[in-house]
Amino acid sequence: MSFGTFSEDPQATWLTGPYDATDRNMELLRDFWFKDPAGTTWRAPQGSVVNGASIPAPLWSTVGSPYTGAYRRASIVHDVACDLSMHAPNPQAARSAADYMFYQACRAGGCSAAEAELLYVGVRLSAWMPRITFWNEFRHPMQEALLATDRTMPDTSEESLRTTYREIAADLRARPNPIRPFRQLESLVDRHLKAKSAQYTTRTPRAATTRPSKSRTKG
Numbered sequence: 054m055s056f057g058t059f060s061e062d063p064q065a066t067w068l069t070g071p072y073d074a075t076d077r078n079m080e081l082l083r084d085f086w087f088k089d090p091a092g093t094t095w096r097a098p099q100g101s102v103v104n105g106a107s108i109p110a111p112l113w114s115t116v117g118s119p120y121t122g123a124y125r126r127a128s129i130v131h132d133v134a135c136d137l138s139m140h141a142p143n144p145q146a147a148r149s150a151a152d153y154m155f156y157q158a159c160r161a162g163g164c165s166a167a168e169a170e171l172l173y174v175g176v177r178l179s180a181w182m183p184r185i186t187f188w189n190e191f192r193h194p195m196q197e198a199l200l201a202t203d204r205t206m207p208d209t210s211e212e213s214l215r216t217t218y219r220e221i222a223a224d225l226r227a228r229p230n231p232i233r234p235f236r237q238l239e240s241l242v243d244r245h246l247k248a249k250s251a252q253y254t255t256r257t258p259r260a261a262t263t264r265p266s267k268s269r270t271k272g
Contacts, residue, residue, distance in 0.1 A: 056160035057089045059126050068102065077104040077119050087130045087158045095130045095154055103132035107155070108175035109182065111211040112218055116175040124172055127158030131176065148180045149239075156235065166233070167225075174221050174242055178214060181246045187253040188214055221245045 065079040085097045097103065105119030105128040117124065134151035141147035155176055159169040182188045188210050221242055228241070 123163035131155040
């Protein structure tokens with residue numbers, strides 16, 4: 054079964070400078086694209102700035118960090134698709150489509166079904182973060198003081214994010230299926246996230262992206 058094709062190996066250059074604190078931003082030197090099984094081409098044009106950070110940072114040690122693994126190429130087109138989803142008439146639907154594409158691109162890039170499922174969970178958590186207030190709240194000054202004296206104490210919102218990921222991953226492991234239909238995966242993940250959203254106080258959704266801002270300053 055074909056999961057799609059990439060145009061070629063991406064070509065990019067690091068962006069550096071005083072306003073690029075992340076040291077992860079890269080600018081594409083040539084057009085890059087992914088064509089999904091339905092024939093839709095997801096483009097990352099020359100000049101696009103990407104950072105591979107569509108998965109929330111608290112999950113990097115568990116799910117995967119930027120520019121690593123067989124999903125590196127998938128992360129490029131997904132970064133651009135996430136940025137475009139912010140300006141779509143229906144940002145949430147556009148982000149959902151981008152995340153589905155990411156799953157397919159991960160498989161096309163060489164990820165196993167199990168790996169692609171967990172990576173999909175990671176980007177869906179990112180998509181839902183703006184809708185769950187607790188995952189976006191600033192730390193209370195007392196919590197900052199405690200974290201300053203005990204660096205092993207986890208941030209409660211970050212720990213909630215990790216716990217949610219572990220709960221979804223455990224549910225997937227409890228339902229082993231080497232050829233799980235994507236819509237079944239999507240339904241399972243969204244069910245968990247809707248329950249988490251109901252658990253915490255929610256607010257009006259913003260554009261569904263939580264990726265760090267990107268600088269175009271070259272060194």
